[in-house]
Amino acid sequence: AINYHPADLPLYRGGLPLQAMILGGEASFRVCCHQLTEIIDDPNGILSVSQPVPICPLTDDYKAVFARTLAALPDVVGSALQRVEARGEGKAAPLAAKAAPLAAEAAPLAERPSSVPHSFAIKLVDYTDPATGQVLKSNVGVLSRVCVEWSEDTALDVERAARAFAGNLGTYTDYEGLPWKIEQCSLPQELPVAGRPQAPGTVLEVERLDDGASLVRVATVDGQTVTLTGRFTAAAAEVEAGGCFESRTPISSFLGISRRADRVVGAPRYA
Structure with missing residues (x-):
């Protein structure tokens, strides 16, 4: 199975990449097609990438960027399917020229998770309440910016x-x-x-x-x-x-979702 991800993997792995890139003031990105593995948005299995898709960091909203993403899909998905078909016949390997440097970028993810921007809606971290010493779970995902x-x-x-x-x-x-x-x-x-x-x-x-x-x-x-x-x-x-x-009001109440989306007051926040 293959998946498309509207971001320059391994950057902005997760479910809300367009929102995360607007929050981060990004000016462009590429749509990636990759093979599905046990790793979410695995950059090691990239099959095709689009031409750069522009984002105006001053005016574009989610809907405008999403429309440009859809416009890029036919070419990038078509290229990925051709590569999968060719690979099945033993004629093509993965996108080695592009996958190798991307995999190298992905390698530090486990060691330096804060250094690579992500787009996970909910990403829980431990936060120690300075007043009580209690260790709490707090969301540093993209949803922490909804409020x-x-x-x-x-x-x-x-x-x-x-x-x-x-x-x-x-x-x-x-x-x-x-x-x-x-x-x-x-x-x-x-x-x-x-x-x-x-x-x-x-x-x-x-x-x-x-x-x-x-x-x-x-x-x-x-x-x-x-x-x-x-x-x-x-x-x-x-x-x-x-x-x-x-x-x-907690984010979970605003959106009507799990309390896991809430950020503990004073804890880090998506940035």
Whole structure:
């Protein structure tokens, strides 16, 4: 059996490579076709690779990058099938010229897992609570970026997350304990005017939209602002200027999935 993976293996092994590459600000990637083995997205069995697929690191969202991935599939899958057929007749070996250097890159994965970007949705690590000494399991996978952490995320972090998860998982925050879904995010065209810094998550301006959503300008931890369009997911409430977005609701509750997706407060996070 063969599989296609939209990333330069062994980089971004896992189930959410497009989201991970947008979060990482990547400018291009190649679609790989590889043989399925016991290793997830095994780079040692690469059969074919596409031409570079561009990503605009400033504007592209998940849907735009996914569309380019689909456009690259016919050629890369066709080449892989031809190679498999030829190999069955004893005429071709694996893509030795490409597989060898990729395998060499993959070798350090076990030794230096943090040095190679991955795209696993859930990747659990042990985290020792400094207050109690208790060892807890915490998610450092891509899903840990679904929820905005206002004390950590810069304006660019928030904007990239909104693009990465637009049209699929969505990006979330809380306002007065109520879940609020971010539908769009934009960065300011001008630098903010110097003045007293606002706490991260502080709502600076609000505009009500006709469809029930709100357009809000929010302060970020790096002294910048983001403009968000969004709405409450299950409550009739309003965002007010001077209020504050927070990070309260667990990711598992936002997405309705296993609690394994949650990140322990203070633990490392996907970056």
